[in-house]
Amino acid sequence: MQIDPDWAAARRTLESGRHLSGPDGPRPKWLKAIKTKIIDSSGLWLRLAGLHARGHRNAADLQLRRFEVALPGLPAAFDGFRICHVSDTHLDQMPALVPIARRLLDGVEVDLLALTGDVLGDYRAPVGPSADMLGEALAGLRVAGRRLAILGNHDPATMADALAQRGFEVLVNRSTVIERGAARLGVTGLDDVHYFYTDAARRALEAEAGNPDCRIALVHSAEVADWAAAAGFALYLAGHTHGGQICLPGGRPVVANLRRCRHGASGLWREGNMAGYTSTGLGVAYPPVRYNCRGEAAVITLRAA
Numbered sequence: 001m002q003i004d005p006d007w008a009a010a011r012r013t014l015e016s017g018r019h020l021s022g023p024d025g026p027r028p029k030w031l032k033a034i035k036t037k038i039i040d041s042s043g044l045w046l047r048l049a050g051l052h053a054r055g056h057r058n059a060a061d062l063q064l065r066r067f068e069v070a071l072p073g074l075p076a077a078f079d080g081f082r083i084c085h086v087s088d089t090h091l092d093q094m095p096a097l098v099p100i101a102r103r104l105l106d107g108v109e110v111d112l113l114a115l116t117g118d119v120l121g122d123y124r125a126p127v128g129p130s131a132d133m134l135g136e137a138l139a140g141l142r143v144a145g146r147r148l149a150i151l152g153n154h155d156p157a158t159m160a161d162a163l164a165q166r167g168f169e170v171l172v173n174r175s176t177v178i179e180r181g182a183a184r185l186g187v188t189g190l191d192d193v194h195y196f197y198t199d200a201a202r203r204a205l206e207a208e209a210g211n212p213d214c215r216i217a218l219v220h221s222a223e224v225a226d227w228a229a230a231a232g233f234a235l236y237l238a239g240h241t242h243g244g245q246i247c248l249p250g251g252r253p254v255v256a257n258l259r260r261c262r263h264g265a266s267g268l269w270r271e272g273n274m275a276g277y278t279s280t281g282l283g284v285a286y287p288p289v290r291y292n293c294r295g296e297a298a299v300i301t302l303r304a305a
Contacts, residue, residue, distance in 0.1 A: 003160045007172050011157040011196060020195040023202075023224050024259050027195065046287060055246075055289025059094060062104050062282065065298040067268075069275050070305040071234040073214040075183035081302045084110040084141060087220075087239025088152065088281030091133040093121035094288045098137045101282055101297070106140030110299060112178070113143045115168065116239045117152025117192060117220035119159055121285060127155075131162040137282070145178065150189040152220040152240060153196065154285075173204040177212055186212030188233070192220045194240060194259075205231045221257075222264025222278055229274040235302075236276040241265050243280030247292040266293075 014020060020027040046052040084105070091098055120130050149168040151159055160170045169176065171189020178185045190201045205217065205227050217228045221240035228236050243266035244253025256265035263269050269276045280296050 004172060008157045010198060014196050015156055021197045022259055023193055023197050046289060052289060055291055058290040059284045059288055059295060060096060060100055062100055062295045064104050065296050068301045068303050069235060070303045071214055072273065072305045073234055074302055074304045075213045076304055077180040077183035078185050078302055079304045082110040083112045083114050083300045085114050085237050085279055085298045085300055086282055087116040087279040088118040088242055088283055089134055090118055090121035090283035090285055092125055092130045093286060094284055095133060097283055098133050101137035102140050105138060105297060108299065109142045111145045113147040114218055114237055115149040116218050116237055117150050118154045118239065120154045123154045123156055127159045127162040131166055135166050148187060148189060148218065150218045150220060151192050153192045153194045171218060173200040184212040186215040187218060188215060189218040193224050194221045202227060222276060223258055223260040225261040225264050225271040225276055229272040233274050236274055238264060239279045239281055241278060242285065243293045245284060245290055245293055249292055251292055
């Protein structure tokens, strides 16, 4: 598939400029730099406290979640449709997760693979090795239909081509339709809205593309869930937060990293009539640890409400 060159040029401008962009307005890069320094220092403090090794073991303890979601308007032909939702793989940060993820997903049968961004951990790294590791991690997954992907805030524009070359259909502020007989399930995918938001993302949500019976949104973060619900989407799949990655007992995130729609930080949630699910992520950002928050892939079975 061809990646829109106008989008790629605009994305590269944001990547190299002084400001990033979210749905709530500009985000100065110096704030991101301060946050990065704080995060980088946290690994040292965890080692000094004797907690790093346990957190690293926790990060390797992946789970496969299986659950059903009832969607109003879902055609009977799509009742039982299975989506494997994978997000935030970041395998360059912890390559040891590749064989663990492969074993987790080996032989799992689904109808659609939905990848909701952040293949890279270090956005300055070359995209090819991480895309290859992703392919290895997913090699045993049996996908009867299509493999759809979007980009996250750690993914540069060049990741779109890397994923397309490896068999993914990359949705960048556009929609596609999955057909079963006369029934139509629409899927709209956005570019990352946390750091690389443009008005094209909102226009894509509000467009009535393909006249589907039911629509699913793939967005890296939950930060535009209210817009998607207002546009009539039935399901919103996201990642970005890692479920907090470092959580208090009971799973409450220490930091959710959302500027809007913070109720969508982890797991199942609702926005009006729309169901939402935010993955805790397969991988980890730095430091490569987890506490009270397991990494995951999810198999979501759609049911007609």
